[in-house]
Amino acid sequence: MNADAQIILTCTFGGTALRLLDAGLDARAYEINHRAAELARQAANGRALIAGSMGPIGRMPLALGAVTYAEAVDQFADQARALAEGGVDLFSIESMSDIAEMMAAIEGARRAVDLPIFATMSFDTNGKTLLGITPTYAAIELTKAGVAAFGANCGRGPEDVAAILQEMRSAAYGAILIAKPNAGIPEIRAGKAVYSTSPARMALFAREWVRSGARIIGGCCGTTPQHIAAIREALGGKSAPTRQQMIR
Numbered sequence: 001m002n003a004d005a006q007i008i009l010t011c012t013f014g015g016t017a018l019r020l021l022d023a024g025l026d027a028r029a030y031e032i033n034h035r036a037a038e039l040a041r042q043a044a045n046g047r048a049l050i051a052g053s054m055g056p057i058g059r060m061p062l063a064l065g066a067v068t069y070a071e072a073v074d075q076f077a078d079q080a081r082a083l084a085e086g087g088v089d090l091f092s093i094e095s096m097s098d099i100a101e102m103m104a105a106i107e108g109a110r111r112a113v114d115l116p117i118f119a120t121m122s123f124d125t126n127g128k129t130l131l132g133i134t135p136t137y138a139a140i141e142l143t144k145a146g147v148a149a150f151g152a153n154c155g156r157g158p159e160d161v162a163a164i165l166q167e168m169r170s171a172a173y174g175a176i177l178i179a180k181p182n183a184g185i186p187e188i189r190a191g192k193a194v195y196s197t198s199p200a201r202m203a204l205f206a207r208e209w210v211r212s213g214a215r216i217i218g219g220c221c222g223t224t225p226q227h228i229a230a231i232r233e234a235l236g237g238k239s240a241p242t243r244q245q246m247i248r
């Protein structure tokens, strides 16, 4: 928080019950999401908005037919309800590769509560998502879905983001765009993931994201408070819209 972030995310990326099943924690999904939201609120202490993080169920369950669309909606609705009751201000649905799963998450979040939704996909495979979704297609579908903001998160690093955003902006002029890339591609050193992009380099790219239309800026995997502080300094504190602008 001393990095002066304006939005912080809950640690609930893998918080759907189906995803928690892997860890044997599916029965505690409500408690985990609710508590994570409470803890984030406490930590922010009024200085930042709290975004409830919602990531993929995992293993492409819709594309592979392991769950139905309605089941996926239920999963995300349950998670969103727990996050909302824990006190989040908005939802950040992120790292999606499958547009159908993204739509299920949006529908689930809306079923639970009326809060702003940020929707980002991971364009990590030659400029597309793993399932071949292009930034143009994502922008068109997410505009139709009427989310508060959309863009790119995770992925291969800060270098790819400007081109993705420019494509999105061409397809959806006037949309509030989000840039939240990884701090580079992780290398495994001594069993640990190490990210190579320095805070200064990330901040340099952040200016480029803004020129490409981003109005909500952050970092995904490998991002440290130092990265966020460097970005804030580089952008002069103009990285996030107000709560009023976010709520449609």
Ligand SMILES: [Zn+2]
Binding pocket: 153, 154, 155, 181, 182, 220, 221
């Ligand atoms: Zn990431």
